Amino acid sequence: MTCENLVLVTVDALRHDALSCTGSAGASTPYLDALAGRGVLFDQAISNGPRTQASFPSIMCSLYPLVAGERRGLPAGAATLAETIRREGYATAGFNPSNPFLTRETGYDRGFDLFIDFWDVHDRGGSRAGRGPWATVKKSVHDAMGRRNLGFLMLFQALVLAEGGQNLTGNLVTEQALAWLAKQNRPFFVWLHYMDVHFPYQPLPGERSWSDRLSYLRGMAGLLGGSPAHAVRVLRRLYDRRVELVDGHIGDLVEGLRNLGVEHETVVVVTSDHGEQLGERGRYAHGPDLHDELLRVPLIIRDPAHPGSGVVREQVELLGLAPTLLELLQIEPPETFLGSSFLPLVHGDPDAGAAHIFSEAMHGGARLSRTGVQDTHRIVSCRGGGWKYVLDDEGPTEELYNLERDPGECIDLIADRPRKAAELRRLVENHYLLVAREAARHDHEGERPLADDDEEIRRRLAALGYL
Numbered sequence: 152m153t154c155e156n157l158v159l160v161t162v163d164a165l166r167h168d169a170l171s172c173t174g175s176a177g178a179s180t181p182y183l184d185a186l187a188g189r190g191v192l193f194d195q196a197i198s199n200g201p202r203t204q205a206s207f208p209s210i211m212c213s214l215y216p217l218v219a220g221e222r223r224g225l226p227a228g229a230a231t232l233a234e235t236i237r238r239e240g241y242a243t244a245g246f247n248p249s250n251p252f253l254t255r256e257t258g259y260d261r262g263f264d265l266f267i268d269f270w271d272v273h274d275r276g277g278s279r280a281g282r283g284p285w286a287t288v289k290k291s292v293h294d295a296m297g298r299r300n301l302g303f304l305m306l307f308q309a310l311v312l313a314e315g316g317q318n319l320t321g322n323l324v325t326e327q328a329l330a331w332l333a334k335q336n337r338p339f340f341v342w343l344h345y346m347d348v349h350f351p352y353q354p355l356p357g358e359r360s361w362s363d364r365l366s367y368l369r370g371m372a373g374l375l376g377g378s379p380a381h382a383v384r385v386l387r388r389l390y391d392r393r394v395e396l397v398d399g400h401i402g403d404l405v406e407g408l409r410n411l412g413v414e415h416e417t418v419v420v421v422t423s424d425h426g427e428q429l430g431e432r433g434r435y436a437h438g439p440d441l442h443d444e445l446l447r448v449p450l451i452i453r454d455p456a457h458p459g460s461g462v463v464r465e466q467v468e469l470l471g472l473a474p475t476l477l478e479l480l481q482i483e484p485p486e487t488f489l490g491s492s493f494l495p496l497v498h499g500d501p502d503a504g505a506a507h508i509f510s511e512a513m514h515g516g517a518r519l520s521r522t523g524v525q526d527t528h529r530i531v532s533c534r535g536g537g538w539k540y541v542l543d544d545e546g547p548t549e550e551l552y553n554l555e556r557d558p559g560e561c562i563d564l565i566a567d568r569p570r571k572a573a574e575l576r577r578l579v580e581n582h583y584l585l586v587a588r589e590a591a592r593h594d595h596e597g598e599r600p601l602a603d604d605d606e607e608i609r610r611r612l613a614a615l616g617y618l
Contacts, residue, residue, distance in 0.1 A: 155416050158418070159420045160342075161342070163203065163424055163425075164427045164437060165348055166448070177391040183401060190453030190454060190459070191451070192463070193493075199216060200511060200512055201426075202424075204252050207259070209469045212225055214226070214488075214589070217511050230485035231261045236262070237264070241338045241340050242264055243339070244341045245266045246328050246344065247324075272320070325343070325407070332413070333411060350427075350435075352390045353389065369385070418480075422449060425445050426445045428440070428444050431444045431559070439518050465503075466508060468490065471490035474490050506535050507533055508535060511586075514530060517545075527545075531579050531583075537554050538571060542576065542579050550563050551568055
């Protein structure tokens with residue numbers, strides 16, 4: 152038995168440990184837990200990039216971030232998951248009204264019959280209601296805070312009741328997708344991208360009492376004023392409430408599939424593009440770091456043809472997700488895909504996991520990265536055999552961690568284990584050769600760069616901490 156339909160759900164900035172079924176002590180996620188219980192939970196799913204622009208070329212095109220160019224969008228000559236599925240006669244739709252990096256301009260509409268993106272929801276010139284002297288001052292201060300420091304930005308947003316960049320559109324994403332699905336009379340592929348757990352995790356609507364806001368302000372003041380432990384507790388509590396909100400959206404989605412009578416004919420996949428830093432190493436949100444709080448993500452595949460398949464412990468990479476989904480649909484992957492299907496792991500073949508996983512990003516120095524600042528340094532990690540090695544071009548600097556004994560990556564063993572470091576360094580150097588070869592293949596094929604001069608996108612990027 153092969154399922155006809157595919158639903159891919161990506162939740163921006165969802166950490167691996169954010170779900171009840173993956174060990175969260177603060178969030179209750181009954182719908183995702185139920186989905187995992189009726190499918191496969193991948194315990195060691197690793198993103199190939201630590202932020203949206205770096206990870207989505209791997210998810211949608213099975214390309215490494217540095218092959219795609221990261222900030223250039225999807226290469227025009229690289230086949231996408233949606234294009235490949237549509238060629239087989241599927242109806243296709245994508246719903247992403249909140250993330251300004253995943254748009255038509257960066258190539259993410261390719262292969263979709265219907266594509267709802269950021270610009271279908273937001274006015275390029277900015278909201279008319281948001282104009283005027285006070286609005287201009289508020290916008291200028293907001294953008295300045297976004298460029299200066301995430302802590303200052305969070306304080307400012309709390310004080311002025313800004314919503315941040317996600318605009319709480321998770322329920323809209325679900326409603327639009329179900330409305331489209333109700334009209335389909337042939338096999339379908341639909342992609343939904345949720346932003347509800349993305350920074351700045353402010354109190355939810357209906358929970359914004361003065362006490363909630365004051366608690367948030369106290370936490371942010373602690374972050375800036377020398378009480379990071381309290382700030383982390385506040386942030387994690389808010390983050391967990393956002394996770395519960397998304398869990399409800401996914402519950403509504405699954406119920407909608409059931410009501411439409413297609414649940415038992417549909418593969419449902421839930422994952423994230425990257426994780427989130429909540430105080431680890433004194434960092435917050437996400438950027439060009441390659442520690443597991445950013446790279447390890449949830450991955451659930453519920454295939455009604457193989458219900459209740461359990462937990463896969465071997466590591467897998469999101470580079471292999473698109474080939475895996477195509478194999479589930481019995482569709483041949485395009486030759487531009489670099490990843491391999493990990494479906495054999497589900498059927499008991501332990502050798503189908505990724506022996507070594509490479510994750511990578513670019514940054515402009517000191518592992519900081521902001522839109523509009525030129526990226527000049529590569530950072531690449533190699534994860535395998537219980538070890539992780541990180542090479543940063545800036546310096547250059549190297550790090551080495553024993554993940555079995557030190558899963559939090561707190562003890563750098565680069566000086567103590569030179570042979571292991573040299574072994575993994577050679578693998579990274581070979582990876583550089585592959586990246587150079589594949590990047591040359593797609594050179595100058597990127598979509599139009601993000602239009603930073605658009606008024607609305609600047610405001611939203613600042614709200615999300617990217618400026």
